[in-house]
Amino acid sequence: MIRGLPVLKRLAGRSIAVRLAVSAGFWSFAILLIAGVTLSALYRETTEQSFDQRLFVYANNLAADLVAAGDTDEELGSVGDPRFELPLSGWYWQVTRPGGSPKETRSSKSLFGAALPSLVAPGQERRFGEIRRGYGLAPDDRRLRMIERDIDLGEDGRYIIRVGGPADEIGDAVHTFRLALLTTFGLLGLALGFTALLQIRFGLLPLANLRAGLGAIRRGEAERIPGEYPQDIAPLASELNLLLESNREILERARTQVGNLAHALKTPLSVMLNEAESAPPEIAARIREQAAIMRDQVNYYLDRARAAALAGTLGTMTDVEPVIAGLARTFAKIYRDKDLAVDLAIPAGARFRGEKQDLEEMAGNLIDNASKWAKGRVLVSAEIRRDGDRSSLRLLIEDDGPGLPDEARAEMLKRGRRLDETKPGSGLGLSIVSDLAALYRGSLTLEAAPIGGLRAVLDLPGDAA
Numbered sequence: 246m247i248r249g250l251p252v253l254k255r256l257a258g259r260s261i262a263v264r265l266a267v268s269a270g271f272w273s274f275a276i277l278l279i280a281g282v283t284l285s286a287l288y289r290e291t292t293e294q295s296f297d298q299r300l301f302v303y304a305n306n307l308a309a310d311l312v313a314a315g316d317t318d319e320e321l322g323s324v325g326d327p328r329f330e331l332p333l334s335g336w337y338w339q340v341t342r343p344g345g346s347p348k349e350t351r352s353s354k355s356l357f358g359a360a361l362p363s364l365v366a367p368g369q370e371r372r373f374g375e376i377r378r379g380y381g382l383a384p385d386d387r388r389l390r391m392i393e394r395d396i397d398l399g400e401d402g403r404y405i406i407r408v409g410g411p412a413d414e415i416g417d418a419v420h421t422f423r424l425a426l427l428t429t430f431g432l433l434g435l436a437l438g439f440t441a442l443l444q445i446r447f448g449l450l451p452l453a454n455l456r457a458g459l460g461a462i463r464r465g466e467a468e469r470i471p472g473e474y475p476q477d478i479a480p481l482a483s484e485l486n487l488l489l490e491s492n493r494e495i496l497e498r499a500r501t502q503v504g505n506l507a508h509a510l511k512t513p514l515s516v517m518l519n520e521a522e523s524a525p526p527e528i529a530a531r532i533r534e535q536a537a538i539m540r541d542q543v544n545y546y547l548d549r550a551r552a553a554a555l556a557g558t559l560g561t562m563t564d565v566e567p568v569i570a571g572l573a574r575t576f577a578k579i580y581r582d583k584d585l586a587v588d589l590a591i592p593a594g595a596r597f598r599g600e601k602q603d604l605e606e607m608a609g610n611l612i613d614n615a616s617k618w619a620k621g622r623v624l625v626s627a628e629i630r631r632d633g634d635r636s637s638l639r640l641l642i643e644d645d646g647p648g649l650p651d652e653a654r655a656e657m658l659k660r661g662r663r664l665d666e667t668k669p670g671s672g673l674g675l676s677i678v679s680d681l682a683a684l685y686r687g688s689l690t691l692e693a694a695p696i697g698g699l700r701a702v703l704d705l706p707g708d709a710a
Contacts, residue, residue: 262445269441277430280573289419295562297378300392300408307406329353332449333385335411359384361407364393371396451478510543563604565595572609590626598706607678611642620647628707638707647700654691
């Protein structure tokens with residue numbers, strides 16, 4: 246049992262089709278093996294019985310001749326088979342008295358003066374009238390199938406008749422049968438395996454369709470699982486559709502609540518800023534400073550709440566190239582005083598598995614940060630990476646600015662940290678990107694750029710059209 250556990254653990258991680266195929270193959274092999282061994286044993290037994298029947302006929306002929314000859318020296322017949330006349334042919338007969346001398350033994354010419362072994366073990370009681378069957382060795386050490394019969398002729402005394410034939414005939418017949426059986430069962434096993442695979446494929450087709458339907462929803466090509474399914478799977482498909490509808494409703498309510506909360510918080514802040522205009526200058530400056538901090542914090546946590554609600558949405562796909570191209574044009578205009586060139590290398594069909602505004606938020610912050618520090622060039626590239634059935638989007642935003650030392654890169658991803666206080670900003674940009682990426686089970690890392698500055702590597706769930 247313990248040795249079989251690793252095999253069971255390996256099978257546990259396999260697909261249902263593989264598990265069914267392995268199970269069907271194992272049981273088919275076991276059944277065919279048991280059937281083959283059983284049929285082979287039955288055929289051997291039947292062959293031995295048929296061979297014994299032939300020997301029994303020869304023994305009866307000898308008994309009849311013995312009764313006719315009586316206690317005389319008259320020669321017994323040839324039992325009707327010329328092989329008993331050929332020396333060491335493998336077919337032998339012998340008639341002797343119990344405890345008699347060799348001179349009283351009569352045998353076939355094929356025995357060539359030798360003697361056949363007894364089928365009664367030494368010390369075992371001999372019962373007259375009993376017919377014994379078994380194997381023995383011929384004078385040339387060939388294996389014989391023998392039959393031994395004791396008869397009582399009354400006044401003429403008792404005799405032991407032994408007849409033997411080559412056991413090779415039985416072995417050859419069984420061997421031929423086993424080869425035929427192996428060929429037949431081999432072809433039968435292949436046929437059973439092929440039909441089992443067809444049955445598995447046909448039986449699991451609804452699950453494959455269900456998986457394809459979920460994949461279409463994940464890629465944004467459908468909103469619900471289409472089609473009809475067998476009664477075993479139909480409840481699962483219905484529950485999944487209900488779950489998707491419930492998820493959409495919950496997300497819609499979350500969007501509404503986040504919007505309402507943003508409006509409820511921003512309006513009082515605007516009122517406070519307006520009222521600060523009538524306050525003394527020092528107080529007004531303090532109010533504006535704190536209100537700006539509050540606005541940044543409110544926007545930050547509202548964005549996180551909105552992204553958390555939307556990050557797990559199924560079926561939301563965003564084309565990457567139009568979003569990045571729009572951001573590139575925008576920041577090229579914003580930083581036109583630097584004569585900034587924003588170069589793009591986005592593969593056609595690259596898509597982000599998430600909301601458009603979240604991609605704009607993440608890519609916008611990274612391109613904005615790169616544009617602030619670039620000397621004159623920002624490079625934005627993307628690639629689709631595949632790992633089995635999963636695929637991911639990797640965005641690379643590089644600049645030719647001064648870059649960052651290794652120890653400062655991890656520090657820059659913390660909320661509120663800024664490299665240079667003289668540059669505009671709240672220090673939340675990279676933190677927002679990192680948090681949004683984490684909500685999508687992605688990541689943001691900073692490294693040295695080949696073009697001389699800093700490179701931001703943004704890994705997100707993605708796909709290719």
